[in-house]
Amino acid sequence: MLTLANHTFTSRLLTGTGKFSNATIMKNAVAAAQSNIVTLAMKRVASSSGQDQTLKALRELGVTLLPNTSGAKNAQEAVFAAELSYEALGSPWIKLEIHPDQRYLLPDPIETLKAAEILAKKGFHVLPYCGADPVLCKRLEDVGCAAVMPLGAPIGSNQGLQTKPFLQIIVEQASIPVIVDAGIGKPSEAMAAMEIGVDAVLVNTAIATAQNPVAMAEAFASAVETGRKAFEAGLGATFSQAQASSPLTAFLEPAV
Amino acid sequence: MTQIKVNVNNQPLNVIAPISLSELIALKQIDVDGTAIAKNTAIVSKREWSTTYLNDNDTVDIFTLVAGG
Numbered sequence: 001m002l003t004l005a006n007h008t009f010t011s012r013l014l015t016g017t018g019k020f021s022n023a024t025i026m027k028n029a030v031a032a033a034q035s036n037i038v039t040l041a042m043k044r045v046a047s048s049s050g051q052d053q054t055l056k057a058l059r060e061l062g063v064t065l066l067p068n069t070s071g072a073k074n075a076q077e078a079v080f081a082a083e084l085s086y087e088a089l090g091s092p093w094i095k096l097e098i099h100p101d102q103r104y105l106l107p108d109p110i111e112t113l114k115a116a117e118i119l120a121k122k123g124f125h126v127l128p129y130c131g132a133d134p135v136l137c138k139r140l141e142d143v144g145c146a147a148v149m150p151l152g153a154p155i156g157s158n159q160g161l162q163t164k165p166f167l168q169i170i171v172e173q174a175s176i177p178v179i180v181d182a183g184i185g186k187p188s189e190a191m192a193a194m195e196i197g198v199d200a201v202l203v204n205t206a207i208a209t210a211q212n213p214v215a216m217a218e219a220f221a222s223a224v225e226t227g228r229k230a231f232e233a234g235l236g237a238t239f240s241q242a243q244a245s246s247p248l249t250a251f252l253e254p255a256v
Numbered sequence: 257m258t259q260i261k262v263n264v265n266n267q268p269l270n271v272i273a274p275i276s277l278s279e280l281i282a283l284k285q286i287d288v289d290g291t292a293i294a295k296n297t298a299i300v301s302k303r304e305w306s307t308t309y310l311n312d313n314d315t316v317d318i319f320t321l322v323a324g325g
Contacts, residue, residue, distance in 0.1 A: 016325030017323040017324060039325055041325075042292075042320070043320065044266075044317060045265060045320050051286065051287060052321070054321065056287075068325070084292040084294070084319050085292065088292040089290060155325065
């Protein structure tokens with residue numbers, strides 16, 4: 001069970017809803033992923049295009065909606081975006097993300113910390129997207145975040161766990177859940193994250209841009225479950241040299 | 257009944273006053289669920305939409321939830 005802000009969730013796989021070719025495939029993929037928490041973005045209503053069907057599809061699934069503050073370039077804009085999403089959904093969950101740089105979409109740590117503190121004080125359940133910086137993650141915990149969401153690699157890059165050694169330090173030090181967000185491109189990478197003890201992973205691009213998003217969502221769901229099982233089972237130690245698994249007495253020698 | 261000019265999501269719009277935010281949303285055929293409104297950059301909560309009326313030259317920003325990661 002994943003516990004966030006005193007709410008429990010059976011799935012440790014969060015899914016994002018971006019980049020799917022249509023809302024039906026997205027809905028089927030989220031169902032196949034068995035995710036309980038699903039992210040959305042907020043934007044100005046475009047006067048010309050038809051209404052986005054994402055919310056309607058997710059309402060039918062009955063999942064917990066986690067709107068993000070994507071597009072915010074500083075703490076002030078992120079707080080405004082969070083308040084808008086609270087008015088839109090009546091829910092205190094917010095995925096805080098502030099990434100002013102368009103090329104790598106890396107989160108601004110200073111603005112993120114500022115916004116996290118303001119939003120946590122206002123009563124939001126703040127899940128901040130952040131760099132895999134163990135010191136920052138502790139600071140985000142101190143200001144009242146419900147979890148931290150360090151990145152594995154840049155958003156949408158499918159590069160996997162580039163930050164793994166730092167994620168391990170974050171997991172070791174955290175007293176709140178750690179959710180790896182961004183960069184996970186394969187089920188094996190989600191499993192590897194779970195094996196080191198992160199509490200959950202968020203996957204979007206790897207599922208949405210797969211040839212078969214629904215089958216890929218299933219693959220991620222089982223990978224996350226297996227990785228968690230392995231972590232709970234307690235991984236064996238690693239050594240730089242061989243450690244014999246069989247008795248080394250030469251079997252042709254006569255028994256003494 | 258007077259015609260007023262408001263700015264909705266950066267587009268000029270002529271409407272007949274009095275018009276509330278609820279009526280504006282209905283006019284634009286936008287779902288209430290998942291929608292938030294800021295009038296002159298201040299967020300107006302849903303329970304105040306029906307009693308919040310537009311004045312000439314008001315700026316209205318309408319936001320909605322869309323697909324995203």
